[in-house]
Amino acid sequence: MATNASDRSIDNQSVTITVDNVGGIDHADVSVSPGVTVFRGRNATNRTSFLSAVASSLGGSSGSLKSDAEEGSVELQVGEQRHTREFQRTSNSVRVGGEPYVDETSLIDTFVSLLEDNPARQAVERGDDLREIIMRPVDTDEIERRIESLRAETEQLEDQIERVRERKDRLPVLKDRSRSLEEEIASLDETIESLREEIAAYEADQSTAAEADALVEELEQTRGEHNRVENEIEVVEAEIDSLEDELADLEDGRDTEYTDEDLESVKDDLAAARERRRQLEETINSLITIVEFNRDLLAGSLELPGIEPADAGPVTEIAPDEQQDLICWTCGSQVSRGDVDERLDALGEVIDEKRTERAEIESHVADLEDRRAEIEEELAERERVDRERRTVDQHLSEKRDRLSTLRARESELAERIVDLESEVAETQQLRDDDLLEMYEQVSDHQYERGQLEQRLGDVREEIDEIESLPGVEDLTAEREGLREQIAQERARIDQLERRAVETFNRQMDDLLDVLAYENLARIWIERRTADTSPDADTTFALHVVREGEDGTSYEETVDNLSESERELIGLVFALAGYLSHEVYEEVPFLLLDSLEAIDAERIASLIDHFAEHVEVLFVALLPEDAQAVDDRHQRIDADVLH
Incomplete structure (x- = not known):
């Protein structure tokens, strides 16, 4: 296990x-x-x-x-x-x-099982892309997806920083407005207090004056409360309209064409496609081994004990190659070289067909991975919208309950104002002097003061809201943190590439000293980047430097290397991958x-x-x-x- x-x-x-x-x-x-x-x-x-x-x-x-x-x-x-x-x-x-x-599997096949068909050895032999071999165990697509996600978060944070900065820029204006309103309210308080002192100076019948004063005071208070309730009703109605608009927008944004079943289906299809790709790779590798083995056997580069050409003699020696008879190395029957060649050519066509099918499967796997990511993103967005919609529903219900309570209170106060105005009007004495007018002035000023208090409360609420917003410095630090994460994700690939190149060059230098290839001065890999942008693709360029008899150095191509030299480079390249990926762990x-x-x-x-x-x-x-x-x-x- x-x-x-x-x-x-x-x-x-x-x-x-x-x-x-x-x-x-x-x-x-x-x-x-x-x-x-x-x-x-x-x-x-x-x-x-x-x-x-x-x-x-x-x-x-x-x-x-x-x-x-x-x-x-x-x-x-x-x-x-x-x-x-x-x-x-x-x-x-x-x-x-x-x-x-x-x-x-890829880790074992590429960096542990260094047999003849090892991909790293074969890549050097054929001059294939060495970087692709080194990066094979790394899911670069997943890293790119994480980078894109971090970029999206960074852009959202930048938008938030701009909004917060704009809101905080309003603070000085709002604080000036708050001070101005406070001064207006203080001035009204002085006026109201002066009127009340004048009212107190009137010499009226104590019982009648007390009764009139109480009625007018109650009328003032009732009107003030009525005005406050009306103002609050307007605010709550506006909040309800805003919440209803927000709920409608959330309902519009909830629609998605995907379901959890769609996601599971795509995952199943992706698993099946990957399995089919693995089977094709196994089949192709097996067929290639069979063909290459038999080609080598026909070419005479391999010898099997006890297997010799059939009917060796003068006639066989002068017959064309395709007519020569051979002994089948698997069953011992006699076959012609032409028949074997035809069968190997047919196997070659099968290999080409399997490679074509593998390419189609790889394209299908990539499409399925993209579709899976798209479905997961949409389902996550729908869940977020559902949570937000439930929150808005709750707030809307609370506001509607509050509105119903306020309207009932407003109706009750309106009826009480009518009753009080009738009682005050019946006081004849108050009609014959200026006391009622002064009470009305006090009432008007009280109403105006209530309006100012409402506006002051709104301004203070906005100030508190802005001051509670996260600081631009904190948001900027968070944005820089996201950018650092993006840089770290990019650096993962970059560091692995650099480590692989450095490991290969170091190992190769050590081995060239030990193995003493006379005219090989240096073998090294150069890591090249197409341009200076962080997302630029890199390539690995293999350099072979020979030293002539006269001591001069020149660069050689891999094609001109001996088989021994190519095998050495392939093995060291595979070892570099083994060490760079820390496979030994x-x-x-x-x-x-x-x-x-x-x-x-x-x-x-x-x-x-x-x-x-x-x-x-x-x-x-x-x-x-x-x-x-x-x-x-x-x-x-x-x-x-x-």
């Missing part, structure tokens, strides 16, 4: 690999200690099959069910931890399951194969160099190459891989 990263270290624990019916292996059971293990043997002795099986148990896509078996398995035992890869033949395919060491294994192009002494030095960076290193070597390897390293003969 899979373990956490903290449990990945081998820590001198024994490693046991059991293989059943995988590749060309019926059964193999191998136990080793941490360090270097050399699997020595001639070609076609299942060394590559064994390493492919180990790679599959680590989580890679290599490893295949034995042709004559219905099921097979690989078990990797590290101490008490057990990791498996299982193969089961179905009616038209082979189902792959189990619980491997990690679930990151997750997978402390490395697998090496197909090193025949490099001479034995350099192979030994290369193995010692790789062993410095990994706990467990498996290497497949020919017997004569294995003799040069340091005796302290473990050796296992390939005859145990039967």
Whole structure:
């Protein structure tokens, strides 16, 4: 079962690999200690099959069910931890399951399983885009989506900063208005107080004056309260209209064409498309291996023990190549070279078809990822609108209840004012002097004062609201924080690219010194950026500098390198990826194969160099190459891989 990263270290624990019916292996059971293990043997002795099986148990896509078996398995035992890869033949395919060491197939295939078909090695051989190989384990699309999201937040924050700045710019004007209103209210208070002193000076009948004074005072208070209630009604009605408009806008913005079922459907389609892409990649890799192996066999670059051209003799020697008879290396039957060539050409066409289908699937995966992001964004927006609509509904209900209460109170006060005015009018004595007029003046001034108080309250409320807004400095700091996050997201890719280039160049310099290629002065990767913008694409340019016999240096092309030199560059490039992504933290294994192009002494030095960076290193070597390897390293003969 899979373990956490903290449990990945081998820590001198024994490693046991059991293989059943995988590749060309019926059964193999191998136990080793941490360090270097050399699997020595001639070609076609299942060394590559064994390493492919180990790679599959680590989580890679290599490893295949034995042709004559219905099921097979690989078990990797590290101490008490057990990791498996299982193969089961179905009616038209082979189902792959189990619980491997990690679930990151691309990481294993690219930077751990350094066999002949390793993408990093092949990229150097073919002159492919090296940056794409290094960045393969990184979800750059997801990083770009996060950057776009942070940019949107930054733009919203900038709009908020502008609005807050505009509101705060109004504060001086509002505070001046507040002081002016306070002065007007103070002036009215002085006038009202003066009128009341004049009223008190009148010599009227005490009981009548007291009664008149009480009636007029109550009338003033009632009118003042009535005016206040009317003003509040106007304010509440305006608030209700605003809330109703806001609710209508929210209802309009709630519509979306997507549902949760749509999201789940897209996720299912995306998972299916990714699975189909993985199956196509496995099929293409398998077919390419078959074609290349048979092409090499026909070209004579591979020898299988006991397999010779059929009917060798004078007639065979002068016959055209396509008419020569061969012995099939799989079943032993006699076939013509032309028939084999035609069958290999047909397999080549199948490979092209699968590649075309893979390209279509990759395009479909990209479309589905974009659609998933779009649906998630719309569903999140709808949820936000629903929450806001519920809040507005609650406020609207509260305001309507308040309006109903105010209207009832306004009606009650209006009736009371009519009654009081009638009672005051019946006081004959108050009609015959100026007392009633003065009371009316007091009432008018009280009303005016109420209006001023209302306006002052509105101004103070706006001042409080503006002062409660977040400071422009705080919002600016938050905006800068978002910009810093964007820079950090961009820097993740940039730092990984730089680390990969620096690691490759450092490792290559070290190995060139150790391996002593006479006319290779330097091999290095240059990281190039199209322009100076933060979003500019980068490329990796591989440089090879040779030194002539006269001591002058010149740049060489990869095509002109020897096979040994190309293999060395590919292996070091893969090691740079292993170290740059810190794969050793997750997978402390490395697998090496197909090193025949490099001479034995350099192979030994290369193995010692790789062993410095990994706990467990498996290497497949020919017997004569294995003799040069340091005796302290473990050796296992390939005859145990039967």
